[in-house]
Amino acid sequence: MDFSIKTIDAKSASTAYKAVKTACIVVGVFENKKLSAAAANLDKQGVIASALKSGDISGKPGSSLLLRNVADTAAERVLLVGLGDAADTVAEKAFQQAVQAAARSLANLGANDVVIALPEVKDRDISWSVRTTVLAFRESTFRTDGLKSKKDTATTGVKKIAIAVNATQAAAAKTALLQSEAMANGMDLTKELGNLPPNICTPTYLATTARKIATDYKMVAEILDRKQIQALKMGSFLSVTNGTVEPPKFIVLKHNGGKAKDAPVVLVGKGITFDSGGISLKPGAGMDEMKYDMGGSASVLGTMRAIGEMNLKLNVVAIIPTCENMPSGSATRPGDIVTSMSGQTIEILNTDAEGRLILCDALTYAERFKPAAVIDVATLTGACVTALGHHNSGLFTRHDDAHDKLAAELLAAGKQTGDTAWRMPIEEAYNEQLKSNFADMANIGGPAGGSITAACFLERFTRKYTWAHLDIAGTAWKSGAAKGSTGRPVPLLTTFLINRAA
Ligand code: BES
Ligand code: MN
Ligand code: ZN
Secondary structure, three states, rough: EEEEEEEOHHHHHHHHHHHHHOOOEEEOOOOOOOOOHHHHHHOOOHHHHHHHHHHOOOOOOOOOEEEEEEOOOOEEEEEEEOOOOOOEOOHHHHHHHHHHHHHHHOOOOOOOOEEEEOOOEOOOOOHHHHHHHHHHHHHHHHOOOOOOOOOOOOOOOOOOOEEEOOOOOOHHHHHHHHHHHHHHHHHHHHHHHHHOOOOOOOOHHHHHHHHHHHHHHOOEEEOOOOOHHHHHOOHHHHHHHOOOEEEEEEEEEEEEOOOOOOOOOEEEEEEEEEOOOOOOOOOOOHHHHHHHHHHHHHHHHHHHHHHHHHOOOOOEEEHHHHHHHOOOOOOOOOEEEOOOOOOOEEEOOOOOOOOOHHHHHHHHHHHHHOOEEEEEOOOOOHHHHHHHHOEEEEEEOOHHHHHHHHHHHHHHHHHOOOOOOEEEEHHHHHHHHHOOOOOOOEOOOOOOHHHHHHHHHHOEEEOOEEEEEEEEEOOOOOOOHOEEOOOOOHHHHHHHHHHHHH
């Protein structure tokens, strides 16, 4: 899919849309039977107005109607999309539904190229519109059928998509386009990795992917194997991999886009390529979905791909502890006590609370980069899904000025891209629940506030820098008929980094 920005000259705007030569031009109409400026421009003969009047299209967000041979226009087809009841500028949600409807309709048309000419969105800039358009089209064409012997039925599909803007918007739109395509490519990688089966997407596979990103975008990859992980005394991480024959990896991927002396942002991603629960075995139903337990690492790799492609002027280090969590005669037992890289000891009361066990050592390792900020991303707790559902990722930080600022940046980046997060508390009171009679802490704090006690556990390993934790257990993938990775939170993370680089 080839996107471009098409500048429509404001001086000739009253005739400009009529002159656009394309297989299909997409324009908006409203519920009150009003036409957008571009639609009115095409409608000298009143065909669009009468389509609205007759009720052939309601104008509701998500509605669409294809017209052919609209007299006096250079476009072969005119695709009308509903934009709701707005008067001057369109509501965010209506715009989103309109581009989704356009993508759906175009998937079943013979049109090869299309020009999207939609109005401005209320309280949003052109960058937002461009990104929303690109991500909607890319989402609508994403397929995971690499392992099917018969590929999903091919739709004709549109190849070239031009987004119409005016001259004052053109520069910003072009920058936004480059960033949005990079973001979409990053999301695709995240989705692909997530959807791959756990017998293919192993820790070694993730390491190979990191190496490939390093080669493609001139980054530096360092892959540590079991011996090197042992040498670092990551006793907590290693305890999780005890039950499997699949070799663990510790991946470090560096993007040196900033000045050499600039402190990097460190992204840490949970990379459990399959979480059976270990000896604290999970119930059977839906256990296949625990292949998505590497969603944190997949989103970190997707984000690295995105910032590599856009050559972001920022230093970013990705750290991915990755292994399987399996039961066997050599697996870690409930009751085992391990020593983390930080020296703190942990009583493992439940081997299914393994994410925090691999992350805590990665968070200690992150200290050596003297980071500007560390953000860990993890499908960490079912409790987070209970708390926030599938709409928001959980965001946890300490509650001081520096961390309030970091939290605000992350929340804003989420809002900017519709990849939202919701802030949760970290408080001393919850730490009580992590007490162990025999070690510095237990790895579980009981069912009450499960996502918070998990965050409190991680917090103990992050005191040397500014840190945030994203629990993406509810947002990284969808279950049911539409089962599949969402590519989240690549938009949030990438936008956060873009904003930091600016
Ligand atoms: N990977 C899971 C968390 C998870 C569960 C994510 C379901 C998405 C859907 C994690 O390793 C886990 O098993 N957490 C336990 C923690 C508990 C034992 C304290 C959980 O959430 O049940
Ligand atoms: Mn688990
Ligand atoms: Zn897990």
